[in-house]
Amino acid sequence: MVARQIDEQMAARFPAGQRLRVLDVGLAHGTQALRLARAGHEVTALESDPATVAAVRKVLAAGPAEVRDRVRLLEGDGRDTGAHFTPGAFDLVLCHGVLMYVPEPDPLLAGLARVLAPGGLLSLLVRNADALALRPGLAGDWDRALAAFDSPYDTDRTGVPVRADRREALAATLAGIGAPLRAWYGVRVFTDPPSCPRPADLDRLLAAEDRAGRTDPYRAVAALLHLCGVRGG
Template sequence: MTAPGARPNDNSWVRGAVDRALAPGYQAHTATLRGAVRQRLVTRALLTHLPTPPGRILDVGGGEGTQARALARLGYEVTICDPDPEMLRQADERLSGADAAVRDRITLVHGDGHDAASLVGGGWDGVLCHGVLMYLTDPAALLHVLADVTGAGGVISVVGKNATALALRAGLQGRWRDTLSLLDEEPRAAAGTVTEIGNLGVPSRGDDPHQIRDLLSAAGTEPLAWYGIRVLTDHLGDTPPGPDLDTVVEAEWRAGERDPYRQVARLYHLIHRRRP
């Protein structure tokens, strides 16, 4: 359902061409092996650290609601705050086919995550921000908002692109000129100043997960865990999931929870707790 008084926001982090391209690209991506692995790994990590349901979860940039529906089926009350009307339309469309109990547990709010405090208030048991920081020039302000709207002891979950291993995908795919270029730019990439066209077909940038950890800690949180996402499957392009998906996910989970593997994952997943 859509929250009363929800409003659009002119300060959206995804503008212009990104707005127009992201929704269809993301929908196609979720049907691939890479997309399925990402969602399954994120859900598994969340259930390891979130309080047991029922609980109030805010999904900043939650898009068409794949993660929100998974959590709502488990009994969480989930609010998606997203600046893209097309993403929210897709979320609403997919909710129309869900069980009534799941529909009633999900609220859709149109707006910029930077305005979350005024749009949806604070005191959340869990705040998610997945695949958003890569479209921001500077993530620090949004990370502070995430911490501010999380209740004391609540969990913050951030997924972003790992800038310290951007060359790995290109190398495993045999794109050697791209590999050399990314290796040459590695120091700038780790500082978040290099953009590339990712699998969704729009420009995005990465961050050093250790820097994001430090920014979250400075905002009043403490780290609980961090995971790598797509250590072993990121180079497989649009390969669809196969009958061995459960085995693939288990292999990715075990690799992504330990060094040195998580260091070279395409995505990082940080879990923090809001300090009292």
């Protein structure tokens, strides 16, 4: 779903065939970075975990040389973009699944906006604080559901503490740093926790998630929010 949404926003912002300068902050499995490099874009990835960087290097080493040459992997904290990159260095900045581990997101977001070129696209994937009580409530975990009404903090599936964000608060922050919100989607409306559908059902599941992720009121109760800001100038 996130890949579809990124491609949709790229098509709306950039001429067809333009090779973009992409920054991926918080590499994870490298899903988007590798996908965009395979599509011809120049990708820089900033990741603080050496093991993650090593795993993605291994994937790159097993693939085509032309894709490997389009990817630059750097070890570092996403909050230190100013130390690594000049202002306006990127057309597309991805920050997926990172803000949930950052106690105070505003400095990180300001740094990301700084390295965006005018008209550049900022893609954020965050936990949805407005729907934190929904999943534990549906699962009958009443203590966790009640706690979610009063705190944006929770734990991920590995037990690591994480923080959720509210769309309105992030929209205000994006406006303040010069990259106002232009589009937003819900991610994992029906499939949180993720399910393993039968192959025959996959297309219909994706169609339902795609429709729900862009339709009110469903997208507002998704487990994750995908917010897209555009740098002014």
